[in-house]
C-alpha cells in the first residue's frame with residue numbers, strides 16, 4: 001500500500017503530438033507555449049489526479065469478467081479519450097493506484113493537500129479525480145468538507161474496466177473534464193460525474209453493484225446533466241460555507257465505527273467498538289435509525305463515556321429525525337439527517353478531529369446544510 005502512494009505526487013504533463021492535432025494542443029501550466037494556438041490558450045487548465053479504481057482497470061485471466069483495478073496510469077487514461085484535449089489544458093498526476101475498497105486516510109490527506117496546493121498556487125482552474133466507485137462517495141464528501149475553494153472539483157469513475165467491451169471510463173472522463181471546465185461548475189462544491197449525470201458530494205451514493213447507472217441522489221436527485229455537447233445544471237450554484245473543517249496534522253482521522261443493525265441485534269458490536277477505543281459510533285439503523293433495546297442500551301453506555309453516537313439508517317433514502325422512537329435528548333445521541341452511515345462516519349471523524357464532540361455541537365454541524 002505504502003508503495004502505491006507517491007509521497008510527493010508525481011506530476012506528468014499530457015501533451016499531444018502537435019502533428020496529430022495541430023490546432024488543439026494542450027499544455028500544462030509551466031510548459032512551453034510555442035505550439036499552443038490562440039484557441040487552446042483560452043482553454044481552462046484542468047489537473048487530473050488519478051487514484052486507481054475500475055476506470056483504470058485491466059482484464060485478468062481469472063475469469064471472463066475479472067480485472068485488476070488501478071492498473072492503468074493517469075496519462076494513459078487521458079490519452080484514451082478522443083477529443084478531450086479540446087476541452088482543457090490537461091495535466092496528470094498519479095496520487096495512488098488502488099481499488100477504492102482500499103481507500104484510506106493517507107490517500108485522502110494527500111489528495112486534499114495537493115488539491116488545495118493546486119488552487120492556492122493557481123496551477124489549475126479545476127481538478128478531476130479518477131477514483132474507484134466503491135468508496136467514491138466517501139472521498140467526494142471528505143474533500144467537500146475540507147477544501148477551501150469555489151473552483152470545480154469533480155470525481156469520476158467507471159463500472160467497466162478500460163479493457164471491457166463498451167468501457168464507460170472514457171466517456172465518463174470526457175464528461176467529467178467537460179463539467180470541470182465549465183464556468184457554470186464554479187461554487188458548487190465537490191461533484192461526481194458518471195453516466196451523463198452530475199451529483200453533489202453530499203447527496204450521492206452508489207446504488208447498483210454492476211450497472212453503469214449506479215450513482216443516484218435518493219433524497220434530492222442529480223444537480224445536473226452532461227452530454228458531449230452540453231453541461232446543464234438544474235439550479236443556481238449554492239455552496240454553504242459553514243461546513244469546512246481543518247485537516248488534522250498527521251495522516252489519520254479519529255476512529256469511528258459503523259455498527260449495522262438487524263433483527264435479533266445484541267450490543268456486542270457496540271461493546272466491541274467501545275473496547276477498541278472508538279471515538280465515535282455511527283449506527284446504520286433499521287428504519288428511521290432504530291435498533292434493538294440491547295443495542296440502544298449499549299449506545300447509551302457509549303454516549304455516557306463521551307463517545308459521539310450518531311443514528312443513521314441502512315434504508316438508503318430519507319432523513320433520520322430526532323426523538324421519534326428513540327429519545328435522543330436523554331440518550332445524548334445525534335441523528336444523521338440525510339447523511340448515509342458512511343458519510344455520517346466521515347463527518348463525525350472530521351468533527352472529532354476539530355474538537356467538536358458535544359451532542360449539541362455535533363447535531364448542529366450535521367444540520368449545517370439545512
Ligand code: ASP
Pocket residue numbers: 052053054055069098099100101131132133134135157158159160
Ligand atoms: N472495486 C472498484 C473500486 O472501487 C470498483 C469500481 O471502481 O467500480 O475501485
